[in-house]
Amino acid sequence: MKIKEFLEKDAKTRKEIVEKAFEEAEKIQEEYSPFITLNKFDGKIEEGKLKGIPVSFKDSICTKGIRTTAGSKILMNYVPPFDAHVVEKIKENGGKILGKTAMDEFGFGSFCINTFIIPKNAYDKERVSGGSSGGAATLTAKMSYPHIAIAESTGGSITTPASFNGVYGLTPTYGRVSRYGLIDYSNSLDKIGIMSKEIFGIALGLEIIAGKDPRDMTSANVPVASYSKIGKPNKKLKIGVIKNTEKYTRKEIFSEMMNKLQKNNDILEIHDVEMNTLDYALYSYYIIAMAEASTNLSKYCGLRYGLQKEIEGNYNEYFSKIRAEGFGDEAKRRIIIGTFVRMAGYKDKYYEKALKVRTLVINEFSEKFKDFDLLVLPSTPNIAPKFKEVERIEPIEAYKFDILTIPPNLAGLPHLTIPIGKLENMPIGMQAIANKFEEEKLISFGYIFEND
Amino acid sequence: MTKIGLEIHVALNTKTKLFCKDSTESNSPNTSVCPICLGYPGSKPQLNKKAIDLAIKAALMLNCKVRTKFWFDRKIYFYPDLAKNFQITQHEATIGYDGHFSIRNKEIRIREIHLEEDPAKIVYTGSIENSKYVLLDYNRSGVPLIEIVTEPDFSNSNEVAIFLRKLIRYLEYLDLFNSSREGAIRCDVNVSIEGGERVEVKNVSGIENIKRAIDYEILRQTTLLNKGEKIKRETRHFDETLGITIGLRSKETEEDYGYIYEPDIPIIKINEEKIEKLKNEVGELPDQRKERLVLQYKINNELATAIVSERDLADLFEYCCKEINDYQFVAKWIGNYLKKSLNWNNIKFSQSKVTKEKFLEFLKDIKNNKINEREAKELIKTFVDSGEIVRVESSKEDIQKVISEFYDEISPSLNEKGINHIIGKILKKINYKADPKELKKLIEKIKEEKSK
Numbered sequence: 001m002k003i004k005e006f007l008e009k010d011a012k013t014r015k016e017i018v019e020k021a022f023e024e025a026e027k028i029q030e031e032y033s034p035f036i037t038l039n040k041f042d043g044k045i046e047e048g049k050l051k052g053i054p055v056s057f058k059d060s061i062c063t064k065g066i067r068t069t070a071g072s073k074i075l076m077n078y079v080p081p082f083d084a085h086v087v088e089k090i091k092e093n094g095g096k097i098l099g100k101t102a103m104d105e106f107g108f109g110s111f112c113i114n115t116f117i118i119p120k121n122a123y124d125k126e127r128v129s130g131g132s133s134g135g136a137a138t139l140t141a142k143m144s145y146p147h148i149a150i151a152e153s154t155g156g157s158i159t160t161p162a163s164f165n166g167v168y169g170l171t172p173t174y175g176r177v178s179r180y181g182l183i184d185y186s187n188s189l190d191k192i193g194i195m196s197k198e199i200f201g202i203a204l205g206l207e208i209i210a211g212k213d214p215r216d217m218t219s220a221n222v223p224v225a226s227y228s229k230i231g232k233p234n235k236k237l238k239i240g241v242i243k244n245t246e247k248y249t250r251k252e253i254f255s256e257m258m259n260k261l262q263k264n265n266d267i268l269e270i271h272d273v274e275m276n277t278l279d280y281a282l283y284s285y286y287i288i289a290m291a292e293a294s295t296n297l298s299k300y301c302g303l304r305y306g307l308q309k310e311i312e313g314n315y316n317e318y319f320s321k322i323r324a325e326g327f328g329d330e331a332k333r334r335i336i337i338g339t340f341v342r343m344a345g346y347k348d349k350y351y352e353k354a355l356k357v358r359t360l361v362i363n364e365f366s367e368k369f370k371d372f373d374l375l376v377l378p379s380t381p382n383i384a385p386k387f388k389e390v391e392r393i394e395p396i397e398a399y400k401f402d403i404l405t406i407p408p409n410l411a412g413l414p415h416l417t418i419p420i421g422k423l424e425n426m427p428i429g430m431q432a433i434a435n436k437f438e439e440e441k442l443i444s445f446g447y448i449f450e451n452d
Numbered sequence: 453m454t455k456i457g458l459e460i461h462v463a464l465n466t467k468t469k470l471f472c473k474d475s476t477e478s479n480s481p482n483t484s485v486c487p488i489c490l491g492y493p494g495s496k497p498q499l500n501k502k503a504i505d506l507a508i509k510a511a512l513m514l515n516c517k518v519r520t521k522f523w524f525d526r527k528i529y530f531y532p533d534l535a536k537n538f539q540i541t542q543h544e545a546t547i548g549y550d551g552h553f554s555i556r557n558k559e560i561r562i563r564e565i566h567l568e569e570d571p572a573k574i575v576y577t578g579s580i581e582n583s584k585y586v587l588l589d590y591n592r593s594g595v596p597l598i599e600i601v602t603e604p605d606f607s608n609s610n611e612v613a614i615f616l617r618k619l620i621r622y623l624e625y626l627d628l629f630n631s632s633r634e635g636a637i638r639c640d641v642n643v644s645i646e647g648g649e650r651v652e653v654k655n656v657s658g659i660e661n662i663k664r665a666i667d668y669e670i671l672r673q674t675t676l677l678n679k680g681e682k683i684k685r686e687t688r689h690f691d692e693t694l695g696i697t698i699g700l701r702s703k704e705t706e707e708d709y710g711y712i713y714e715p716d717i718p719i720i721k722i723n724e725e726k727i728e729k730l731k732n733e734v735g736e737l738p739d740q741r742k743e744r745l746v747l748q749y750k751i752n753n754e755l756a757t758a759i760v761s762e763r764d765l766a767d768l769f770e771y772c773c774k775e776i777n778d779y780q781f782v783a784k785w786i787g788n789y790l791k792k793s794l795n796w797n798n799i800k801f802s803q804s805k806v807t808k809e810k811f812l813e814f815l816k817d818i819k820n821n822k823i824n825e826r827e828a829k830e831l832i833k834t835f836v837d838s839g840e841i842v843r844v845e846s847s848k849e850d851i852q853k854v855i856s857e858f859y860d861e862i863s864p865s866l867n868e869k870g871i872n873h874i875i876g877k878i879l880k881k882i883n884y885k886a887d888p889k890e891l892k893k894l895i896e897k898i899k900e901e902k903s904k
Binding site for chain 2: 061062068070075078080081082084179180181182183184186187188214215216217218291292294295298299301303304305306315316319339342343344347351355
């Protein structure tokens with residue numbers, strides 16, 4: 001059922017639909033495990049822009065009174081005392097919390113396997129859902145009733161899983177949506193965004209959650225457009241296809257993307273462009289993300305919340321015991337690397353240099369947006385891999401899988417992944433990047449392909 | 453030669469904490485806390501702009517250069533009092549640098565001044581070495597501190613004490629600091645004597661203890677050197693009860709805090725106009741003002757010192773001197789009687805309910821003999837407390853009743869001195885709530901009756 005159709009129903013009918021949606025979520029959970037925590041429907045249907053639409057939240061988004069683990073054992077039984085800004089906004093608009101979706105621990109991963117509840121791909125249970133917002137993507141794909149997923153991306157955690165599961169995924173401009181109540185992975189890169197089966201769901205969700213919030217000093221004071229009222233573009237869009245991503249992408253995906261674009265050349269003016277900083281963005285990203293992550297994770301020590309144990313020894317021994325037990329391997333790896341790159345003697349070589357590279361990436365994008373409305377590239381280098389394929393993968397190879405999603409994330413630019421078809425019966429996607437705060441262009445662009 | 457340098461921590465006089473809206477004042481432990489100052493997952497700092505203004509004023513007071521662009525850094529170390537296991541501080545671009553502050557004829561160079569958050573308060577259940585457990589009070593977590601770092605320009609503890617007293621006096625004058633708050637001034641003291649390494653005594657509280665710690669260190673280090681032993685670089689703790697310093701950890705290798713930029717707080721930019729405005733607000737400093745008052749109003753040094761102990765008091769003095777040209781009189785009433793009443797009530801003039809206008813009227817009434825001085829001295833006590841002059845005239849009956857108690861003492865031979873003596877006694881009995889001239893008339897009437 002389409003969202004618009006649902007919104008037109010009377011309250012009684014909406015209530016029945018929402019009940020069914022919650023039941024459906026339970027069934028999906030049994031087969032695909034997209035949730036860490038499932039919520040119960042309280043039976044109340046309120047008004048507002050959502051009128052009862054079930055909304056799922058990635059488990060790194062704090063929900064008052066509902067367990068929030070960020071996919072980590074160290075927060076296994078943590079129940080936040082407050083709602084994140086986005087949760088408040090959804091509630092104010094009559095959205096119902098469907099549950100908390102599975103994710104790689106603290107967002108550390110591209111396949112959603114670095115955690116204790118591992119969702120399966122909506123199209124093939126032997127394949128990964130994608131990381132880190134895997135649960136959100138699988139759920140979005142499987143839900144037949146109206147649903148919006150609030151997810152989060154640091155380096156591609158919306159685009160990758162959305163693309164693997166054939167749904168839309170918007171990562172807004174850094175600062176467009178308040179991060180208040182988002183459990184930090186890397187504060188200068190974290191962006192809360194939306195997944196939906198429909199472009200309209202993306203637009204409606206953004207309209208609700210975007211805007212300045214004094215509780216997040218990095219949230220931007222930029223007016224929020226009526227995204228839900230936008231349609232297809234009313235003038236020709238100038239598109240730059242980032243050509244040098246081709247070498248990283250499976251041939252069929254790249255050519256299908258070109259196909260889709262060409263089919264719409266009445267409304268798109270298509271050019272090839274090169275991004276010189278593409279190869280460096282990956283390294284810059286991982287250094288900054290890990291440096292910040294290693295400091296964010298220091299607060300988890302078993303003292304005030306989260307995993308606790310009998311206190312033995314001095315505080316150092318106690319903290320170490322909790323952290324050794326509570327963090328998974330990938331979290332530990334990122335703490336170690338993240339600490340290393342900011343240590344005296346190495347900081348200049350890694351952390352400071354990575355920040356400089358980020359500036360270069362940002363500058364190159366700004367140059368490009370002088371000439372283009374949007375830049376387009378494939379969402380992922382390949383279709384969703386099988387679980388048994390990723391089991392053996394080396395960390396550095398897994399990091400390299402993010403090569404296409406990292407540039408817009410590192411630059412803090414809004415981007416949208418759009419399903420463009422299938423390869424080996426698995427969904428593939430392309431992503432469009434806009435200049436900062438130009439989410440409207442992405443939404444218009446998305447509508448072009450919606451009923452293709 | 454002995455070299456002493458200080459890192460002085462002063463709690464800024466703000467109503468709320470540095471990164472959240474909790475009050476800086478509280479009665480019982482752990483009541484002025486929230487997810488931000490407890491470091492809960494998902495919380496973000498919200499900078500208190502007032503603290504920035506106060507810190508800039510402190511920098512200006514110390515003749516520092518003020519940066520027009522600065523930011524915050526994360527200092528990462530694990531300690532139970534640190535809610536996030538990192539402290540938000542300033543490492544690279546401090547608010548002020550390169551200043552000086554003089555004591556007597558010596559100029560102490562100020563290396564830098566920066567703003568940071570205070571950790572929680574650790575309450576030891578025994579001494580620091582043998583406490584089985586400690587208690588934590590997070591009311592202090594997130595209180596804004598300025599850290600003033602001096603060059604090692606002191607040569608003895610006496611100079612340090614003079615410096616700190618003047619510093620506190622100045623900070624209080626500018627309302628940047630409130631000495632009535634517990635443990636408000638804390639120092640890390642660096643002591644080195646020729647031939648030895650630098651030793652740091654951490655976290656000594658209060659001027660007396662700071663003095664004792666320095667004296668002990670000088671004695672300890674000199675004794676060691678005289679015995680031909682080496683002084684190694686280390687961090688020590690001052691035991692207030694025993695009056696000695698105790699080694700905590702050797703500091704052969706510099707601690708690595710792995711600083712990164714604080715990503716949750718955007719860069720702060722201050723324009724020259726703002727700095728000019730704050731400079732004007734700082735204005736004339738206490739010692740300059742005292743000298744001027746002595747010269748301009750020909751008042752004595754002692755009264756002038758009392759008057760400049762608080763800026764509002766000095767303003768009041770100059771305000772009243774515009775209308776009353778008996779400056780000695782005004783100085784006596786403000787520097788002596790008013791100051792004493794304020795001290796008695798343990799408040800500042802700015803905290804009392806007395807307005808400048810009302811106080812001027814009060815002084816005029818004394819000057820014009822509408823209120824006699826003795827009564828005024830009583831009245832000022834309640835004036836400070838309530839902001840009103842509560843002048844209750846005794847009823848005629850009451851006066852008659854009291855006079856009748858002295859009937860026997862009023863002999864026909866009573867001289868002027870004797871009459872005044874009785875008037876004094878009567879006034880005291882009725883709390884000076886009567887006009888002495890009226891009393892005199894009444895007494896003389898009795899005297900005449902008796903002599904008939």
